[in-house]
Amino acid sequence: xxxxxxxxxxxxxxxxxxxxxxxxxxxxxxxxxxxxxxxxxxxxxxxxxxxxxxxxxxxxxxxxxxxxxxxxxxxxxxxxxxxxxxxxxxxxxxxxxxxxxxxxxxxxxxxxxxxxxxxxxxxxxxxxxxxxxxxxxxxxxxxxxxxxxxxxxxxxxxxxxxxxxxxxxxxxxxxxxxxxxxxxxxxxxxxxxxxxxxxxxxxxxxxxxxxxxxxxxxxxxxxxxxxxxxxxxxxxxxxxxxxxxxxxxxxxxxxx
Amino acid sequence: xxxxxxxxxxxxxxxxxxxxxxxxxxxxxxxxxxxxxxxxxxxxxxxxxxxxxxxxxxxxxxxxxxxxxxxxxxxxxxxxxxxxxxxxxxxxxxxxxxxxxxxxxxxxxxxxxxxxxxxxxxxxxxxxxxxxxxxxxxxxxxxxxxxxxxxxxxxxxxxxxxxxxxxxxxxxxxxxxxxxxxxxxxxxxxxxxxxxxxxxxxxxxxxxxxxxxxxxxxxxxxxxxxxxxxxxxxxxxxxxxxxxxxxxxxxxxxxxxxxxxxxxxxxxxxxxxxxxxxxxxxxxxxxxxxxxxxxxxxxxxxxxxxxxxxxxxxxxxxxxxxxxx
Numbered sequence: 001x002x003x004x005x006x007x008x009x010x011x012x013x014x015x016x017x018x019x020x021x022x023x024x025x026x027x028x029x030x031x032x033x034x035x036x037x038x039x040x041x042x043x044x045x046x047x048x049x050x051x052x053x054x055x056x057x058x059x060x061x062x063x064x065x066x067x068x069x070x071x072x073x074x075x076x077x078x079x080x081x082x083x084x085x086x087x088x089x090x091x092x093x094x095x096x097x098x099x100x101x102x103x104x105x106x107x108x109x110x111x112x113x114x115x116x117x118x119x120x121x122x123x124x125x126x127x128x129x130x131x132x133x134x135x136x137x138x139x140x141x142x143x144x145x146x147x148x149x150x151x152x153x154x155x156x157x158x159x160x161x162x163x164x165x166x167x168x169x170x171x172x173x174x175x176x177x178x179x180x181x182x183x184x185x186x187x188x189x190x191x192x193x194x195x196x197x198x199x200x201x202x203x204x205x206x207x208x209x210x211x212x213x214x215x216x217x218x219x220x221x222x223x224x225x226x227x228x229x230x231x232x233x234x235x236x237x238x239x240x241x242x243x244x245x246x247x248x249x250x251x252x253x254x255x256x
Numbered sequence: 257x258x259x260x261x262x263x264x265x266x267x268x269x270x271x272x273x274x275x276x277x278x279x280x281x282x283x284x285x286x287x288x289x290x291x292x293x294x295x296x297x298x299x300x301x302x303x304x305x306x307x308x309x310x311x312x313x314x315x316x317x318x319x320x321x322x323x324x325x326x327x328x329x330x331x332x333x334x335x336x337x338x339x340x341x342x343x344x345x346x347x348x349x350x351x352x353x354x355x356x357x358x359x360x361x362x363x364x365x366x367x368x369x370x371x372x373x374x375x376x377x378x379x380x381x382x383x384x385x386x387x388x389x390x391x392x393x394x395x396x397x398x399x400x401x402x403x404x405x406x407x408x409x410x411x412x413x414x415x416x417x418x419x420x421x422x423x424x425x426x427x428x429x430x431x432x433x434x435x436x437x438x439x440x441x442x443x444x445x446x447x448x449x450x451x452x453x454x455x456x457x458x459x460x461x462x463x464x465x466x467x468x469x470x471x472x473x474x475x476x477x478x479x480x481x482x483x484x485x486x487x488x489x490x491x492x493x494x495x496x497x498x499x500x501x502x503x504x505x506x507x508x509x510x511x512x513x514x515x516x517x518x519x520x521x522x523x524x525x526x527x528x529x530x531x532x533x534x535x536x537x538x539x540x541x542x543x544x545x546x547x548x549x550x551x552x553x554x555x556x557x558x559x560x561x562x563x564x565x566x567x568x569x570x571x572x573x574x575x576x577x578x579x580x581x
């Protein structure tokens with residue numbers, strides 16, 4: 001049974017369909033790639049799924065629950081957590097504090113308990129701290145623990161972005177171009193990290209422009225163009241698909 | 257290690273004892289009046305900064321002060337409530353109103369939120385001016401009674417006939433305000449406010465209900481604004497809508513920015529300095545807005561972190577000089 005079921009998802013910006021009648025699903029424990037040329041509507045799909053945008057039409061069902069048009073924080077609580085394409089971080093916080101702050105869902109206490117720092121709230125914060133340390137170690141950011149996020153090198157920022165999303169304890173993790181702007185070495189490390197997260201049992205849906213990495217990581221790939229799904233299948237199938245090649249390279253007919 | 261741990265509480269207790277002794281050493285009512293106004297301004301600026309930690313600038317503080325002041329005055333004068341009951345109730349009233357208007361307000365972000373809170377201040381002012389039967393219109397309310405006397409035979413005799421009694425009340429109020437605000441700010445809730453300030457989408461993506469938290473910050477901040485308003489009206493024994501306009505909101509905002517937004521001590525320093533400056537320059541009182549604006553500009557251009565960042569900045573400059581030498 002699929003964990004995530006997206007059906008008829010449509011988003012119009014004015015008269016333009018950014019996403020058009022999109023159907024796809026992600027099974028539990030899968031790693032699925034979402035690829036397509038620039039402007040194909042990939043990030044819009046993420047925004048629609050996580051409540052940052054409201055779909056014009058269509059449905060998003062996660063674990064049998066209809067989460068269409070719910071608020072982002074509610075969707076995060078049901079288990080879908082996304083990362084951002086730009087390096088969106090809590091930039092004044094240091095690395096560890098970014099992860100601690102992102103453990104919000106695990107730290108919920110009553111208002112007065114937090115205010116008066118009761119033993120219950122302190123116990124919870126201790127638990128959160130050990131969890132944050134564990135995540136920081138897992139992604140390999142121990143060495144820059146105390147650095148403010150804003151001063152990190154780009155590659156580290158992207159990794160921290162992933163760590164922040166992990167802190168929210170996702171069942172389905174949506175990664176929006178996690179490798180963009182990385183050099184080869186950084187990208188290799190990030191690919192290994194994503195694989196390790198997946199091996200821990202997190203289902204992953206991945207947008208990626210680095211085709212080699214996407215083909216390497218994902219069991220299944222969905223190709224979007226102009227907001228429509230033009231192909232779906234294993235990396236080999238997608239690579240051989242005529243329409244996909246045309247979408248990426250052009251048909252030659254319009255060339256002058 | 258242990259010694260260090262002791263220094264902070266020790267220095268705070270020395271400070272509190274010193275502040276408690278002030279009325280015994282200084283008897284000029286004028287000086288006490290300045291100290292009382294300082295306390296009120298510290299409360300206002302600190303609660304404004306508290307709201308700002310969640311990433312929103314409110315110019316609604318004057319409106320909230322006004323609500324607190326009128327609530328307390330009316331509860332005491334029309335319903336005959338004791339001041340000691342009306343005082344917390346007026347804070348709660350401001351908080352409830354902040355909570356009700358907060359939900360529509362926080363849908364707006366950045367400058368738009370600020371604008372709508374500014375309109376709120378003006379709406380409250382106009383309401384106070386027009387609802388003559390309740391608020392006395394433009395003339396306001398006069399002869400607001402003093403707080404009910406607290407007399408414990410042989411121990412305490414506070415009848416609020418002297419400024420010293422008001423001084424103690426203001427001191428208690430500001431200490432209470434700062435303790436609560438600090439406790440919240442240093443908790444997980446304060447961290448969540450800051451995370452919303454830095455990136456609202458990211459906070460949402462990890463499960464934070466940012467609208468809820470922004471309403472919470474706004475409501476708590478406004479509670480203390482209401483409390484200050486209630487104190488203010490019984491202290492001055494008269495209120496008029498004109499004292500709670502746009503300019504009050506702006507002044508509180510300037511205290512906060514001049515002192516420094518990033519630190520808890522910022523608005524405290526800002527309120528102290530900017531309460532003193534107009535008093536030192538009494539001859540040019542009518543130019544106060546110009547003086548404040550001038551100071552604000554200087555701070556924005558040359559000292560972004562506010563007055564509290566001055567030691568840090570100076571030490572940096574000195575270090576650089578030493579390095580060159």
